[in-house]
Amino acid sequence: MEDLRQISSKLQNTNNKNILVDFYGNEDAGIYAINDEVAIVQSADFITPVVDDPYIYGQIAAANSISDIYAMGGDAISAINLLMWDKCNIPQELIQGILxxxxxxxxxxxxxxxxxxxxxDSEQKYGLSVNGIINPKKIWRNNTAKIGDVIILTKPIGLGILTTALKANKLESNTIEKISKIxxxxxxxSKNIAQxxxxxxxxxxxxxxxxGHLLEMTTKNTSLEIYSNNIPLIEESIIFAKKGIIPGGSYANKEAIHNKCNFNLAQDSIFRELDILLFDAQTSGGLALAINENEANKLIQHLKDEGIECANVISKVVENKESKLNIL
Incomplete structure (x- = not known):
């Protein structure tokens, strides 16, 4: 994460009044205005296989790519396949399933x-370049949460650990089905309801x-209080985290931002032993939505009524503290 910031900081974009969001921030997608009412939202992403079934892998990779458009508040309108094909090991019929x-x-x-x-490519990868549209006046940025807002999470965490366990042939079929669905x-x-x-x-x-993503939601004037007991967590991930089946990316995430974190956890908190779960690299995770605290319960109930059952307040935006992320 820090390496990417350093690299992108050396790039200089042209002075173009139609560029509304570009690579200078840590946003999920770029936005380019067409007129006062319409702007293009553009993003690209691809991933290596996270499940064995090619069709489901294709679904997950596409959902992961399209999510960047939703994180900005936009609607996806078109996509281009991005396929890196390991022809030596992946036959055509499996590629057909992915697509x-x-x-x-x-x-x-x-x-x-x-x-x-x-x-x-010697390593199989698939994803999408996605275009969307949005009203320029209704863009969701990732770092504009206000003091007094709370943050709602719409999917559980633990996916990185569980996909790593899957690669090691450690998961039972019901758990594979569960994480594939998520x-x-x-x-x-979630995006449509939140709008x-x-x-x-x-x-x-x-x-x-x-x-890592919650840190991106802070500014120089704000910090977050994070309510660890409220964080939706896939229960099976605890078992494998205890066994040390953890992706390298999760350790890299922890190394990158641990100095921004202050842990003040209860004695019985699972995260006292397994704080790595909070750094776990996710694939196609949920939205983190910042909203005024007075409106949060309404939004959560709306999400739950529509089947987003794990939606919960996980954090509150507070005035800047010594640590940007204060995990309670």
Whole structure:
């Protein structure tokens, strides 16, 4: 995460008044205004296989890519396949399954597949370049949460640990089915519901882990209190975290931001022993929605009524403290 910031800080964009969001922040997508009412939202992402079933892998990769559009408050309208094909080990019929899985999620999002680009690679990867549209006056940024807001999370964490356990052939079929459903679920419903409320800021929880993405939601004037007991967590991830089955990316996330964190956990908190769960690198995680505390319960009930059962307040935005993330 820090390496990317250093690299991008050396890039200089042209002075263009139509650029509303670009690479200078840590936003989930870029935004370019067409006129006063319409702007383009653009992003790209791809991942290595996280499950064995090619169709479900394609669904997860597509949902993960499209999520960046939703994190900005936009609607996906078109996509381009990005396929890195390990031809020596992955036969054509499996590639067909991956692309069909991706297409199913593109269509579920109400978008169109316009084409794609394929290259040979020794490691299989798949994802999308996605275009969306948004009203320029209704953009969700990730760092505009206000003091007194709370942050609602819409999917549970623990996916990185469990996909690592899956690669090691440690998961039972019911757990594989559970995490596949979570990762392949579009954040479309959560985004659509949240647009009925005044959202101050939003991001989606992916490779930087929960705490990494929450850190991006702070500013020089704000810190976060994080209520660890409220964080939705896939229970099976605890078992494998205790066994040390943890992806390298989760350790890298912890190393990158541990100095921004202050842990003041209860004696019985699972995170006293397993704080790595809070840094766990996620694939196709949920939205983190900042909203005024007085409106939060309404939004949570609305989400739950529509099937987003784990939605919960996990954090509060407070005045700047010595530590940006204060985990309670």
């Amino acid at each position: 069909e899985g991706g297409l199913s999620k593109i269509q579920e999002a109400g978008a169109a597949l316009l084409g794609g680009h394929t290259i040979a 990762m392949s679920e579009l954040n479309l419903k 009925n409320y005044k959202i101050s800021a939003c991001t989606d929880i992916t490779g930087f882990g929960l705490l």
